[in-house]
Amino acid sequence: MNDLGPDLDLDPLRDHNPPEPDDRDYEAVQARARTLRTRRWSMRGGAAALLAIVVAAAAVGISGMRDEGESIRTTRSAANTTPTTPLPIRPEMRCFPHGFPSHIPTASRDVAVSGWPRGLPPLLVLEGNGDLWVIDGGRARAWSTGRSGGPAASGYLWAQFAPDGTIYATRLVDTTEIDLEHLTKPDHVAGTQTLPFTVKPDAPAGYCPIDGYLATFSIGPEGLVLINHQAGPVAHHCPYIPKTTPTSEWTCQSPEAVTFEIRSTPFAPLGTQTGVGFGGYVTIVGDSTHAAAFAVEGEGVDRTVTVVRPNGTPECCYGGQKGTAFALSPEGSRIAFSSDGRHLDLAGLTRAQDAGQTLWTAPNRIDGLAWSGTWIVVAHGGNLTLVSAINGDAFNLDGFAPGATTTLDWAS
């Protein structure tokens, strides 16, 4: 017994006559292990197929992105064939983790940023109000664009650099569809594609009712990874349930589910389902050159991250860490995260539950992270700070205060 001090003793809480494990326990464990393996492969069993997709995508090359046609608008049926009606999506439906940005462009569209080290790649900053910025060479320039004749009031929901340095970004259009826009320079949309969704009117209350695409995505060597959401109830494989475990209506079904879809180029009309799926709400919060994607559930400090490594084996998945912000290292072997909103921690991904070590402590709440080379950019309390991933040295970036930040992403 550890010495907890005279006033603290956990001994009374222990079972001093514990039951000895017997054959029934061993058999129950074996049965659960079999179920776990089956479930893992049924949910993530597409990993092998995905590997083939990744290899094929790499062969085709992501360079084809910029050659895709201008202003392509393809619409295809949403992933779920459940009959749905074209209801507008509303903020309280909780399908977009960052809400409905109002997109109120700031007056200044080009500001100097001091403290920007030489040699850093461009940094994408998407503000909570949907305004999109790129910091490059000590200047921050607004890339946001309104839409002529369209809902200029809709800001961007999510944005990522493509390998060629252009940007793809999603916005909500008339609360009935998501547009994926291709921005090749500030205030210039070279192409648009609709990511359709419908709203299932009888979806379980309190859960996202979208059948179709969500707004977050990642772009990596494998192409564009999109999220297909399915409104519940969604029946799934039911694991072994001991008699002593209380069951609920969601024991063998989920109130919502998602699968991942890969398009070899962002404007390819159709993607390929990866076979990787989750039984709850998931959104991508980061990626790396190794095509790992973050999926999170929950809100605030209860956001739980899972690293989906499409080109790895399912057993390699890292999961369960909670926090306010997450970023993968460029090569995809480590994760930066803030478990409490103040500390920036680094952990390896080779073990399922590596808790990591603290690298830096922010003076206020961390709500965004991105990692490039040896630098991690941290959005905290409306400020940006560069933190060395090697020794934790920190440099504040002055002159540009993005406010609440939705997305940070370094160019390749």
Next chain:
Amino acid sequence: MDDFELQFPLLYRRAYGVAFVVVGDREEARDIAQETLARLHVHWGKVAEFAAPWTVRVAGNLAVDSVRRRRRVRNVRVESVPGPDPQRVDLQRALLALPRRQRDVVILRYIADLPEADVARTLGCSVGTVKTHASRGLGALRVALGGSR
């Protein structure tokens, strides 16, 4: 008999012991121990070398998750059932309130009785970091458990 089968009784007891301290219910602790050992079996090839600390850590986290779930449905609890030990309730409350890493350290160090060096190895950090988190976690435990006296 393979390695897992050989170590099964010992690891099961450790998982059960940690789970019971947290949940205070034999059936529930047994259920958690079974789930922990099942997960261990699935990951055995990767975690066999540090199976004991891995087991207590997973069992502890499953137990905390179980308490968290139970809190959500407590409004349907039958009132005639005797309530849990107040000290255990305080411990549960303290564990739920701890940041994940402090909670891991508390479970490994003070509930599973692992030496600091083993805790550090398990969590992939230095002994100094373990001491820091242990100190903070222990402080929270003192407030929670000491305050109940």
